[in-house]
Amino acid sequence: MQALTLAIGKPGIKFFTEKVTKDLTSNLKSIKPEDAEIPIPDFTATGIGFSNHYTEFKVKLSKGEMKDFNPELDDIIxxxxxxxxxxxxxxxxxxxxxxxxxxxxxxxxxxxxxxxMPMKREDVKYEPRYDKLTATIKTKFEYQSASNTYDLKVIDTTVVPEGLKPNIPKESAVQMQKWGLISGGVNERTVKAATKIDFKKLLTNEVKTLLQSIPASGNLTADIKYDFGLGDDKITFPNNNGIQIGVLGRVTYKGTEYPQPKPNKVPLPTVADPEHLHVYVSDYEVDALHWAYWKSGLLNKSLKPQDLHPNEYVLKCKTYENVIGFKPYANAGYVMHADIDPQDWPRTKFQEVWIFTGTVVASLKTSLPTNTHSTLDGWVGDAYVDVADLEKTVAEAKLTQYLSKIKEASKAPGMAVKSDLKFTLTVQTGQNPLPNLVFQVKRDDVLQGLQLGVTNDQKVQTLQYKFTAAKFKADFLSTTIPKFNAKGFGETVWPVSGETKYREILEKMGKVGAPIPIMKDFKFLFSSANLSIQQEYVAIRANVQYKQ
Incomplete structure (x- = not known):
């Protein structure tokens, strides 16, 4: 399975390394070098008329701390x-x-x-200096299937200090060596102290924390979780010039997996450049979000008249006193409660759609006669998922001769959403059972306004979207009201009550969105991200920022 893929090019790799090593080097400034004990070979210091013989000599170095140590990233290869x-x-x-x-x-x-005679000198300050230190840390990016985490494994570290200035303490007896040369091991051990800086441990800890945070970026809620383990294509390194990762994208609600067939494998994106990364997201990810919301009951809605302010009249029976069968309830002043109960989750499908944005209408105006412009203006914001519906609208507007131009201008790859709802109106008579009317509502939407965002708790970064209503149809199913005439009733009540509130539910879900894998402390630059709908996936080109 592979419902999501991403690719990181040189700009993204460099950005990640720069930001991580910046934190790493900050930690290195406070690193504590290892204690050392240095044996000094026996030596004799001679002068006019005397000689001093030094034996069993040892130097202990402790409480080390770095001074003026400001490592910088030179390169990532x-x-x-x-x-x-x-x-x-x-x-x-x-x-x-x-x-x-x-x-x-x-x-x-x-x-x-x-x-x-035994002698000692204690608590003497010693500060060797170095002209330069270079470190090369060889790492390998990999996936740990046992823990379902990504990792950067340090496989080798080479540290080379240069230009040692030993600065042996003036009060040290080591200064008594002939020629003032520190040939008894102090230089060598001092150099070794610099080579023992544990870049491996620091880098491993720093990066592991970040990479191990990737799976958690799929935890949309405590119940809705996206699995960002490796997909079919695993990790590849095309021409040693970037990283491509296939991601599972499996979705569960309370541990139960989304029960649909696995999606077509999403292709690996091209390696990102100049952006930090490219991401492809299957409609499976969006559809599974809708399923999880449906399973959780978040798509259901119960309405009372006061919930429709200022349109409370829609659920008051007196509004329908002239409808056959409703007069007794109208005379009694009863109200109705409405329940929206999705029979299935909103199904998403990539397909060709026809959308009349302001830009599309402006373009059509340049090629159609001026007497059509007022009609075109009325179409701004309309969307169609079935071409037959568009053709019907064009025919009713008596613009059939321009149909091909209209279709071509408004055509776009899109994501169509189909919802199947049960809409129940219950008259609040206080008697059991309560009289009711039941309708089936089928509605079509087009997903638009694709963007990257973050959930309200600021924990999960997601692919977000808006719903543009294409059409709906409310069909009468049943009633317990004697002699009730249902003709046109659903088309009257649903648009003002159910349609408005159900659209609010969808908008809230779209505002939450489907999670995108990312590391802790990294955030997509939402405003500059480019999102587009392709044949079977949403393509994202984005940069990221760090700890902003």
Whole structure:
């Protein structure tokens, strides 16, 4: 299964690495170098008339901290099979240690040698400096199926310090070595202290937290969850020039999977450039959202007259006192309650639709006679999912001679939504059973206004959309009201009561939207994202921002 795919190119990889390493380098500034114990080989310091023999000499370095350490990202290089080399460097920095030294010394002069005396110097400041440090961190991007998480595994780290200035403490007995050279291991161990900076641990912790947050970005609610595990195409690295990922997109409600056949496999997008990433989303993701809302009862609605303000009259029986069978209820002043009960979830389908936006109508005006313009203006905002309905509208407007131009101008790839509802009106007589009227309402919508957004709790980033009503039809099914004449009744009541409120329900659902996989602290740049409907998916081209 593969209901969603994404591709990240060089701009996106670089952006991600820059932002992550920025946090990483901030953490590196406070890193604590490892303690070290340095054995110093025995040595003798000589002068005119004396010699001092140093034995059992050792230096302990502790409480290390970095000074002026400001590593920066130099480059990110994509290599074979998903391997990435991250290159960092830092210039002119130091490592501050506490220096404690312990040794024995035998002082010899013209009169002979004294005893071998134990000596110590403690809590001495020691700060070697380095001209430069370069680090190359080899990483591999992969998916951990056992934990259903993405990961960036560090496979090798190379750290090279240059230009050591040892700055041996002046008060240290090590300064007594001949020529003032620190050949007894201090230099070597000081260099080694710099190479032991644990880039691997820091990078692993930093990135793992981000990558492991991807699955959670599919948790729309506690009950509605999108599975962003690997899809059929898994992870590929086309020409070692980006990342393409096939994503399952499986949807569950309270642990039950969306019960429809698996969708056609969504193709992998081209590698993003100049955008950070490209995403393709199947209609399966949108349809499954509608199913989950239907299962949860969020598409149902009960209405009382006060819910329709200022149109309360629609549910007052006296409004229909002239309708056969309704007069007793009208005379008694009864009201009705309305219940909207979807018989199925709103089914989504990619297909050709005909939409009359302001731009489409303006374009038609340039090619159709001026006596048609007022009619065209009245079509702004209309949408059709069945060409037969459009043809009927054009014929009724006596514009059939322009049908081909009208169809061509308004035609667009779109997402059609079909809803099947039961609409029940119950007269509140206080008697059991309450009299009722039942209608079947079938309505068509077109999804428009595609955009990226975030849920109200600011936790999930989603593909959001709006509904444009194409048509509806309310057919009478049954009633318990004797001699009731249902002709035209549904077409009178539904538009003012049920249609308005049901559309509000759909709009709320579209405003929540279907989740898109993304890492914690990264957010799509909603305003600049480009979304378009293709043959079998929604295509998204977007940039992201970090911790904004």
């Amino acid at each position: 994509q290599e074979a099979d998903g391997t990435f080399a991250i290159k960092l460097s830092a210039k002119n920095f130091g490592i501050k240690f506490r220096w404690d030294e312990y040794y024995k010394v035998m002082n010899c002069g013209q009169k002979g040698c004294g005893p071998n």
